[in-house]
Every structure is written in C-alpha cells, then in structure tokens.
Amino acid sequence: MITPSVTVLSMRGIVKRFGGVAAVAGVDLDVRQGDVHAVIGENGAGKSTLMKVLSGAYSPDAGTMTLDGEAYAPRHPHEARARGVAMIYQELTLCPHLTVAENIVLGREPRRRGVVDRDAMRAEAERALAWLDHSGLAPDRRVGSLAPGARQIVEIARAIAANARIVVMDEPTSSLSKPEAEQLFAAIDRLRARGVGIVYISHFLEEIRRVADRYTVLRDGRSVATGDVERADESFAARILEAMAGRRVDETYPQVAHERGEPILELDELTGVRTPERARLLLHRGEILGIAGLVGAGRTELLRAVFGLDAVRSGRVRVATVWDRGAPPWVRLGQGVGLLSEDRKEEGLALGLSVADNIALSSPPARFGFISTAKRNASAAALGARLSLRARDPNQPAAELSGGNQQKIAIARLLHHNADVLLLDEPTRGIDVASKADLYRLMGELAHDGKGVLFVSSYLPELLGVCDRIAVMTRGRLGDPRPATEWSSTSLLEAATGAANG
Amino acid sequence: MADGKRASVLDLVGPFAGLIAVAALFAVLEPATFLSVYNLQTIAAQTVIVGLGAIGMTFVIVSGGIDLSVGSAIALSSVVTALALREGWNPAIAALAGAAAGLAIGIANGIVIARAKVVPFIVTLGTMGVARGVAKYLAGEQKIDAPPGWLAEVMARTPEPAWLIVAPGVWMLAILAVAMGIVLTRTVFGLHTYAIGSSEPTAHLSGVRVARTKTLIYAVSGLFAGLAGVVQYARLTVGDPTTAVGKELDVIAAVVIGGASLSGGVGGITGSLVGAFLMTVLANGCTLTGVPNYVQEILIGLIIVVAVAVDRLRHRQA
Numbered sequence: 001m002i003t004p005s006v007t008v009l010s011m012r013g014i015v016k017r018f019g020g021v022a023a024v025a026g027v028d029l030d031v032r033q034g035d036v037h038a039v040i041g042e043n044g045a046g047k048s049t050l051m052k053v054l055s056g057a058y059s060p061d062a063g064t065m066t067l068d069g070e071a072y073a074p075r076h077p078h079e080a081r082a083r084g085v086a087m088i089y090q091e092l093t094l095c096p097h098l099t100v101a102e103n104i105v106l107g108r109e110p111r112r113r114g115v116v117d118r119d120a121m122r123a124e125a126e127r128a129l130a131w132l133d134h135s136g137l138a139p140d141r142r143v144g145s146l147a148p149g150a151r152q153i154v155e156i157a158r159a160i161a162a163n164a165r166i167v168v169m170d171e172p173t174s175s176l177s178k179p180e181a182e183q184l185f186a187a188i189d190r191l192r193a194r195g196v197g198i199v200y201i202s203h204f205l206e207e208i209r210r211v212a213d214r215y216t217v218l219r220d221g222r223s224v225a226t227g228d229v230e231r232a233d234e235s236f237a238a239r240i241l242e243a244m245a246g247r248r249v250d251e252t253y254p255q256v257a258h259e260r261g262e263p264i265l266e267l268d269e270l271t272g273v274r275t276p277e278r279a280r281l282l283l284h285r286g287e288i289l290g291i292a293g294l295v296g297a298g299r300t301e302l303l304r305a306v307f308g309l310d311a312v313r314s315g316r317v318r319v320a321t322v323w324d325r326g327a328p329p330w331v332r333l334g335q336g337v338g339l340l341s342e343d344r345k346e347e348g349l350a351l352g353l354s355v356a357d358n359i360a361l362s363s364p365p366a367r368f369g370f371i372s373t374a375k376r377n378a379s380a381a382a383l384g385a386r387l388s389l390r391a392r393d394p395n396q397p398a399a400e401l402s403g404g405n406q407q408k409i410a411i412a413r414l415l416h417h418n419a420d421v422l423l424l425d426e427p428t429r430g431i432d433v434a435s436k437a438d439l440y441r442l443m444g445e446l447a448h449d450g451k452g453v454l455f456v457s458s459y460l461p462e463l464l465g466v467c468d469r470i471a472v473m474t475r476g477r478l479g480d481p482r483p484a485t486e487w488s489s490t491s492l493l494e495a496a497t498g499a500a501n502g
Numbered sequence: 503m504a505d506g507k508r509a510s511v512l513d514l515v516g517p518f519a520g521l522i523a524v525a526a527l528f529a530v531l532e533p534a535t536f537l538s539v540y541n542l543q544t545i546a547a548q549t550v551i552v553g554l555g556a557i558g559m560t561f562v563i564v565s566g567g568i569d570l571s572v573g574s575a576i577a578l579s580s581v582v583t584a585l586a587l588r589e590g591w592n593p594a595i596a597a598l599a600g601a602a603a604g605l606a607i608g609i610a611n612g613i614v615i616a617r618a619k620v621v622p623f624i625v626t627l628g629t630m631g632v633a634r635g636v637a638k639y640l641a642g643e644q645k646i647d648a649p650p651g652w653l654a655e656v657m658a659r660t661p662e663p664a665w666l667i668v669a670p671g672v673w674m675l676a677i678l679a680v681a682m683g684i685v686l687t688r689t690v691f692g693l694h695t696y697a698i699g700s701s702e703p704t705a706h707l708s709g710v711r712v713a714r715t716k717t718l719i720y721a722v723s724g725l726f727a728g729l730a731g732v733v734q735y736a737r738l739t740v741g742d743p744t745t746a747v748g749k750e751l752d753v754i755a756a757v758v759i760g761g762a763s764l765s766g767g768v769g770g771i772t773g774s775l776v777g778a779f780l781m782t783v784l785a786n787g788c789t790l791t792g793v794p795n796y797v798q799e800i801l802i803g804l805i806i807v808v809a810v811a812v813d814r815l816r817h818r819q820a
Contacts, residue, residue: 328711329706329707329708330709333709334709341703346701347703347707349701350697350700350767351701352699352701352767353696353700353767357697361693361708361710363709366689369690369691371688371690371693
C-alpha cells in the first residue's frame with residue numbers, strides 16, 4: 001500500500017455563483033494519494049456544484065485547482081476525464097444497450113485501421129475487471145442485464161481503465177443492497193491501494209466511518225471542518241452533524257396532540273404484481289402510521305398499489321366505507337386519497353409548470369371547465385405562506401426553486417386537494433433540518449384535523465419520533481403495526497432485516 | 503397568461519420579430535405589389551389552411567406528442583366534402599361531413615395512442631398512410647369536381663360583402679384561434695395538456711385522466727385538420743386525394759417557429775399563428791420577387807432551425 005501523504009488534488013478558495021447566489025462560496029479541499037476523502041453536507045450545501053467544478057461541467061468564478069502538482073482548470077468534462085478525473089454519479093452513466101467492455105472503453109476505443117479493435121477492447125476490459133477482483137463479470141454481457149451493484153463495478157472499471165487519478169463517487173450506495181455495498185467497499189480498497197484519490201459523497205455517517213480516511217464538511221457553500229475520520233470515537237457523528245447544521249442539532253420532533261378516530265383506509269390481503277404480498281392494514285383518522293423497512297422491501301410499491309399507480313393483482317382496499325379491488329389515481333383523489341411520490345423530479349412535479357399550477361393540478365378551481373386564475377393564485381399564496389414556501393410569485397416555474405421548496409409544492413398540492421388520507425413516501429428526503437421539523441409539525445396538525453397519514457421512511461429516528469404506530473415491511477410482507485413506544489431503532493432494524501425471526 | 507413556461511409575452515417576441523423582419527424585407531423589395539390590399543388579402547387567405555392545422559397541432563405538441571396524419575386528413579376531408587356536395591347535400595352538411603372525417607382520424611389516433619400506448623409518431627405515421635389511401639379509394643383515384651355552392655365564398659380573396667375586408671375563412675381562423683387560445687390557457691383541459699407535456703407521470707399521479715385527455719387532444723387535432731380540408735376544398739372547389747402531401751410538416755414547422763417545444767410543456771396558439779403567417783409571407787414574398795421555389799424551400803428550412811436554435815440559446819442563458 002502506498003503511504004497516503006502525497007496530495008493528488010488540491011482545491012483552494014473555490015467560488016461559483018449563479019446570478020447573485022453563491023452556490024459555492026469558498027471551499028478548500030485536499031485529497032491525498034490512496035485516501036478516501038468524504039465530502040459531507042446537507043442538500044444545498046454546495047456538494048454537487050463543487051463536484052461539477054471538479055469535473056469541468058462548471059468553471060469556477062474564483063479559486064485554483066491543482067492535480068498532481070500541476071494547474072488544473074478543465075473547460076469541459078471531456079478535458080477533466082483526459083486529465084484523470086473520473087466521476088461516478090448516483091444515476092449511473094452507462095449505456096444499457098452496450099456491453100460491459102464497450103462501456104469500459106467508451107470514448108477511448110482502441111482502434112486498428114479506423115475500426116474498433118474488439119480484441120484489444122476486451123483485453124482492456126478484462127484487465128480492469130481482474131484488477132477489481134471481478135473477473136467473473138463477462139465483458140460481452142449487456143450492461144442493461146446487470147444488477148445495480150455490478151453496474152457500479154463497471155463504472156469503477158471504466159475509471160481504472162482510463163487510469164484515473166481521482167475518482168468522485170456521488171452517493172454510490174444509494175441503490176445498492178448490503179452485499180453489493182460491501183462489494184463496492186472492497187473495490188474502493190483496491191482503488192486506494194492503487195494510489196487513486198477518492199472523493200466520496202455520502203449522507204450516511206456509518207458508511208463514511210466504514211470507508212473514509214478523511215472528511216470535509218460543507219455548509220452554505222463553505223468548507224467548515226476537515227479532519228481524519230476517527231472510527232472508534234463515539235462523539236464523531238455528533239461533531240459532524242453539528243458542523244453540518246452550524247448549531248447543536250436537537251433531533252426534536254414537534255408534537256401536536258391528535259386523537260385517533262374512525263377507520264379511513266383498510267387493506268385486505270392487498271397483493272401487487274411483485275410486492276406487496278397480501279398486505280393487511282387499518283389506518284384511522286387522526287393517526288400517523290409509519291412503515292419502516294429496507295430499500296427494496298416494497299414500501300413504495302405498497303403505496304403505489306393503494307393509489308392505483310401500480311396494478312393490484314388481488315385483495316381489496318377500503319377508503320372510508322367503500323371497498324374496491326384497486327382504482328386509478330383520479331378515482332383515489334376523488335375519494336380524498338393523495339400520494340406524495342419519493343421521486344420528486346420525475347413524478348412529483350411538472351417542473352415546467354408554474355408553482356400555482358403545480359399546486360392546483362389535482363383540483364384546479366374551475367367552473368364549466370374554466371380555471372379561475374385569481375382563486376388559483378390566492379390558494380397557492382395561502383398554502384405557500386402556511387408551508388413557508390420561498391417562491392418569487394405563484395407564476396414562477398417550479399424548476400427554478402430549490403429541492404426543499406419543490407417538495408413543499410408537492411405537499412401543498414395534497415393540502416390544496418384537502419386529502420383525507422395522505423400517503424407520504426420519504427417526504428423528508430433531501431430537505432434541510434429546519435424544513436424537516438416543519439414537516440413533522442404539519443403531519444401532527446393534519447392528524448389533529450382528523451386526517452390519516454401513512455408515513456414511509458428509511459430514517460428510523462423520525463419514524464419513532466413522529467408516528468403513533470409503526471409497521472415493518474420485509475421482502476414484500478407487511479408486519480402488524482405496533483405502538484411506536486414499543487419499538488426501538490434496534491428492534492425496527494432487526495424486524496426490517498428479518499433478523500428477529502431468525 | 504404569463505405563468506411558468508406557458509407562452510409568455512417574451513416568448514412571442516422572437517417569432518413576431520421574425521415575422522416583421524421578413525415582411526419588412528419584402529415591403530422594401532416590392533413595395534407596390536407586396537403591400538397592396540389584394541396581396542395582403544391573399545396572404546391572409548393562404549394562411550388559413552396551415553393556421554387551422556397549427557391550432558390543433560399546438561395542443562398535440564404542447565402535450566409532448568406529434569401528429570403526422572394532418573396532411574392526409576386534409577386530403578380525406580376535402581374529398582369527403584366534395585363527394586357530399588356531388589350527392590347534392592347542403593354545403594353546410596357537406597362541410598360538417600368533411601370536418602367529421604378529420605375528427606374520425608383524430609379520434610382513432612387518440613384511442614390507439616392513449617389506450618394501446620403506441621408512440622404518437624408511429625400511430626400517426628400509420629394513419630397518415632391509411633387516411634391517404636381511404637381518400638384515394640373514395641375518390642376513385644381522381645379529382646372530384648362538385649358544385650361548391652356558397653362554400654366557394656369562404657375563401658374568396660375579395661369577399662362579399664366588402665366590409666369583411668378579408669375572406670370569411672380568415673375570420674373563421676381568427677375566431678377559432680381566440681377560442682382555442684382560451685381553451686388552452688384557461689381551462690382544466692388546457693392545464694392538463696400542459697401538465698402531460700411537462701411530466702406525464704406527475705399528471706397521472708395528480709389525478710389527471712391522461713388517456714382521456716390524450717384522446718381529446720388528438721381529436722382536436724383531427725377536427726382542425728378536417729376544417730382545414732374543408733377550406734382546402736373551398737379554395738380549389740375540387741376534392742383532391744393527392745393534395746396537401748407533406749402539409750403536416752408545414753404545420754409542425756409553424757408551431758415550432760411559434761415557440762413550442764417538441765419535448766412538450768411549452769407553446770401557445772398565438773405563437774403558432776405567427777409561425778403560420780411567417781411561412782405564408784415568406785412563400786408569397788418569394789413568389790412576388792421572382793425567387794425560385796427551391797430557394798424558398800431552403801429558406802424555410804433554415805428559418806425553422808434558426809428559430810429553434812435561438813430559442814434554446816435564450817433559454818439556456820435564462
């Protein structure tokens with residue numbers, strides 16, 4: 001192993017402005033050879049902008065970068081790649097129709113007499129895969145047929161084949177199962193041994209503790225803390241959180257008193273195409289019911305089946321007093337059931353439409369089919385004020401708002417619709433700490449007003465802090481809900497991983 | 503309505519400026535003939551067919567779709583109108599029959615696109631062939647001569663009574679444009695059209711009845727192609743199954759020059775009409791100045807690409 005001492009990449013005083021707003025307002029970052037350097041920060045702290053500067057997608061307004069001691073100022077991503085900076089994005093950037101080998105050499109295809117030298121291409125791919133201890137991955141397989149973990153390996157192999165000096169990984173484990181993540185960590189160790197510098201962006205402190213050597217915390221576009229990852233130190237996580245938030249983080253969950261009323265949603269042996277499997281559930285008015293589980297356990301599919309976005313294979317759903325065997329979203333909305341999608345950009349919002357149109361979309365104020373613009377804008381303004389939505393005016397396109405504010409628009413639509421049953425799928429994902437507290441309070445208020453809330457989350461503390469009852473979903477099966485007071489993080493996790501029943 | 507990316511005043515500046523620039527150019531080159539009342543009346547009348555098609559196409563393109571069957575639907579409609587007149591039907595009924603033929607094509611497009619979920623390009627490519635074939639079959643592969651009755655007046659360049667100034671067909675275009683502009687910007691159907699084009703999954707999740715709305719959108723496009731076919735008949739007073747070949751491309755070009763995005767969610771009726779006028783003015787001016795037809799085709803091709811490229815550049819900076 002190479003001693004991690006030589007600095008591969010150095011970023012000094014990086015500033016990047018958009019209009020009047022500085023997304024990055026002074027960041028220093030040093031990545032040493034063979035080090036995994038974690039970049040940590042809340043959404044909007046400037047991580048992705050910083051990485052786009054590093055990868056040549058943006059040019060910085062101020063600051064300097066050096067790579068292997070030489071000035072580094074890429075004008076476009078292609079130049080960055082040529083200099084040895086490889087990016088591995090959350091949404092993988094592989095071509096699903098091409099083979100593993102074709103993807104690995106894409107853009108640098110070995111040629112002979114003007115045509116692609118397929119033998120050299122395969123050899124190069126095999127060499128890179130062997131390096132990663134993944135000789136089992138056939139170079140001729142189509143990438144589209146691979147599991148997410150294997151695709152991640154192909155991405156890394158591509159970086160190795162290109163002789164990358166710096167590999168940037170943006171939330172690389174977000175779509176991976178546990179064994180796949182372990183595989184990835186092993187691959188990272190191999191990169192490290194090769195002397196590659198790794199920039200590792202992640203939200204998960206546990207993961208950072210597992211793989212990273214050093215860390216830098218970004219807050220409001222500045223680097224506010226940097227140091228060695230102390231794997232053994234228990235207070236490490238608390239210190240990082242404090243640096244991220246800029247204050248002591250009280251993991252508080254504002255409580256609003258609410259009382260359980262009559263049943264409003266019942267599932268009877270509800271079965272989807274793959275998941276859920278024979279789900280039974282009873283949600284009451286004035287109740288927040290949490291659903292815990294691992295990614296891929298089928299929680300999203302459960303909500304989608306109830307709401308009619310996915311097909312129902314068998315079983316029944318009861319809303320208020322009416323039983324049916326599944327119904328499309330427009331019927332569910334008519335019954336007063338609303339869903340907040342976890343996929344905000346693709347499914348939650350029509351980004352090209354205005355804030356007001358997005359809020360009014362499921363129930364525009366109309367007479368004889370004609371929309372009242374005044375009423376639409378008035379209710380958008382009222383809901384905006386209630387949710388402290390930061391928008392210039394109701395006619396601003398939703399695309400111009402930050403992630404947290406976009407999420408508020410999607411929630412405002414459910415409030416505008418005055419839904420009685422709210423199916424919330426990871427509602428706090430990607431929003432800042434203060435907005436989270438607002439959202440928890442809102443859920444309490446909704447329960448107080450007699451609404452039923454079904455709350456899917458992967459973050460156990462918020463489930464424990466907010467819900468009245470919690471059910472755990474494991475591999476498509478929904479367990480019986482129990483009062484939140486009877487659960488702990490440990491017991492939830494045990495139930496989610498199936499450890500509790502052997 | 504200046505909200506979101508829906509046609510704002512600013513979005514219309516480009517197409518308007520283009521139209522004025524082209525008109526000014528010809529006004530300088532051929533002041534006597536180009537600016538004559540008769541020629542302006544001609545330009546207005548020539549715009550009617552592409553303009554009607556563009557109204558319907560605007561709904562389709564705003565929803566993120568495409569309708570390639572418009573040219574064939576125009577031909578079918580003109581043949582149906584002529585056949586009905588030859589059978590001695592009342593001109594009003596004959597016109598309705600022509601419009602209904604277009605509507606039928608549109609509904610067929612809509613149902614297959616919305617229910618069988620085949621991409622619009624393929625479905626309308628298919629109906630483009632089907633409608634053309636049916637038109638030829640009905641017409642027995644020849645032009646249908648029929649007494650137009652008062653339908654001929656619809657496209658009379660110098661109208662009776664004279665206070666109309668332009669042909670009645672031009673007024674029809676104007677009234678329908680205003681009405682459909684209101685439908686697109688003020689109604690729930692219009693909002694749903696934008697929402698589907700902007701993000702279909704979001705529209706579905708928000709309770710928009712996507713399949714029904716899409717069927718209606720293609721029905722609107724078919725109906726307006728049908729109306730354009732009636733006007734086409736009125737202009738030539740023959741039902742011609744081989745007419746309007748490639749007309750759908752002029753219509754699409756007008757909508758795109760008018761600021762609509764082929765990826766959906768953006769566009770408006772006013773812009774599309776400006777686009778339609780731009781194309782007519784260009785064709786008319788080129789003829790007057792004696793520029794050969796091929797130059798005209800090259801110019802229109804370039805204008806389409808430049809208009810869209812300028813629009814993209816502007817949005818990237820914004």
